[in-house]
Amino acid sequence: MLRRRDFLASAAAAAALPVLPGLAAAQDAPTGVTPLEPAGTPRLPRGFVWGASTSSYQIEGAVTEGGRKPSIWDTFSHTPGRIADGTNGDVACDHYNRYAEDVDLMARLGLQAYRFSIAWPRVMPDGTGPVNPAGLDFYDRLVDKLLARGILPMACLYHWDLPQALQDRGGWHNRDMAGWFADYAVAAVNKLGDRVKPWAMLNEPSVHAIFGHGFGNHAPGLTGWPSYVMAQHNQNLAQGAGIRAIRAIRSDLKLGTVFSLQPIYPSSQDPADIAAAQRFDACWNTINLDPLFHGRYPAPFDGVFAQLVKGGDMEQIRVPVDFLGVNYYGPSWIKHDPAAFLAQAGYGAVPEGTPRTLLGWPILAQGLVEVLARLRDSYGNPPVFVTENGACYEDPAPAAGLVHDPERTEYIRAHLVAASQAIAQGCALNGYFAWSLLDNFEWAEGERRRFGVVNVDFATQKRTPKSSALYLSQLIKAHAAGAQP
Structure with a gap:
């Protein structure tokens, strides 16, 4: 079980985190940053881990450097009409070449941990077969830099950038993906496992299945219910295979995975909408949770997955995890929609007055408490890290070395308050x-939509902290100084 103290002590080189100076401007509350006042201030326990997340295709760039070959997102983003602003991840944040600068920035902010993903097409450019030493060397340098600055690395093995070579062999519709993923996972761990201790297998498999293999508006652009079901089951198989393969070679690592979880509400009290919300909940949430923790698919879809499940599948999928990553953004309101491919469940009306982000996503910080309480009550209260939480807004241009983003700052504050409430209610x-961490290539939205707490000028690659970053830095320092209960 991965506890707070285990996380901070899991890498010998990072066992004693140095006191980091942070940004000088963060010593005071900058304009637009909520000051640390008793009312509405997050109070997190001693040892609470503070970090930021990114993913490989969204920030690395350098898509042809160091032996890397194309991923499904290279193919998808270069297909006309797929990306809203016509951009792609060829350069993105140029993190491949600027990682040292980015790690120094994390250290100045006082971040204790960094969750990044490893690009499969860098490590195994053809998806299977020989390992690419140059690709692994990049992550070797990144990990060493993180540890040198007192930042604990958490690696995610798959954040949607499947090698195109494997897509050409069926991708997540091919049951062999489980074995291919396990081989890749072992290769990465063999190189980095002496220093990287927490490892997440997959990022948001239900989202990847729904949008990449059902709706078709994410890579690889496939559509339909059978496509979604196959992609979901084979990701579940790969997740279990990866954990088992890694545990067979090392016993000193903390292994988990990352799910996107959200409360699902019916858009009305019509029985048809209530039933649709239950089906959507199964597709988004329990399609991952039930197999991992209970060894079965959720009741609405037992018959659907029975066509794919072979002997031993559910035993492979149900494997103990040391932690669960939860990505939380907000709830959904669902209505019955006979035309919807996803179990005849579609997005319905959001209650009037509900705040939204620039992408139209509803905001409900208390939904995070609901999600964590569900894990507590129905799934054994596993150790959890919120591995993604943030919001997209129309940020102004940098001014005097800062981007003023009070909406994002408030979003983060409210969700950290919810986190503290969940802990007080016994959630792990x-x-x-x-x-x-950075504004990045935001999938089908391209570079026009920004989630970062650090602004990136994509033309010059200049990084400018936002007031939300300074707010986080201030909170981290206050907790380190003993402001927590």
């Missing part, structure tokens, strides 16, 4: 990773 929450 151990840390919080903001999404995202």
Whole structure:
């Protein structure tokens, strides 16, 4: 079980985190940053882990450097009409070349941990077969830099950038993906496992299945219910195979996975909408949770998955995890929609007055408490890290070395208050990773939508902290100084 103290002590080189100076401007509350006042201030326990997250295709760039070959997102983003603003991840944040600068920035902010993903097409450019030493060397340098600055690395093995070579062999519709993923996972761990101790297998498999293999508006752009079901089951298989393969070679690692979880509400009290909300909840939430923790698919879809499940599948999927990553953004209101591919469940009306982000996503910080309480009550209260939480807004241009983003600052504050409430209610929450460290290539939205707590000028690659970053820095320092209960 991955506890707070285990997380901070899991890498020998990072066992004693140095006191980091942070940004000088964060010593005082900058304009637009909520000051640390008793009312509405997050109070997190001693040892709570503070971090930020990114993903490889969204920030690395350098898509042809160091032996890397194309991923499904390279193919998808270069297909006309797929990306809202016509951009792609060829350069993104150029993190491949600027990682040292980015790690120094994390250290100045006082971040204790960094969740990043490893690009499969860098490590195994053809998806299977020989390991690419140059690709692994990049992550080797990144990990060493993180540890040198007192930041604990958490690696995620798959954040949607499947090698195109494997997509050409069926991708997540191919049951062999489980074995291919396990081989890749072992290769990464063999290189980095002496220093990286927490490992997440997959990022948001239900989202990848729904939007990449059902709706078709994410890579690889496939559509339909059978496509979604196959992609979901084979990701579940790969998740279990990866954990088992890693545990067979090392016993000193903390292994988990990352799910996007959200409360699902019916858009009305019509029985048809209530039933649709239950089906959508199964597709989004319990399609991952039930197999992992209970060894079965949720009741609405037992028959559907029975066509794919072979002997031993559910035993492979149900494997103990040391932690669960939870990505939380907000709830959904669902209505019955006979035309919807996803179990005849579609997005319905959001209650009037509900605040939203620029993407139209509803905001409900208390929904995080609901999600964590569900894990407590129905899934054994596993150790949890919020591995993504953040919001997209129309940020102004930098001014005097700062981007003023009070809406995002308030979003983060409200969700950290909810986190503290969940802990007080007995939920095993151990840390919080903001999404995202940097403005990045935001999937089908391209570069036009920004989630970062650090602004990136994509033309010059200049990084400018936002007031939300300074707010986080201030909170981290206050807790380190003993402001927590």
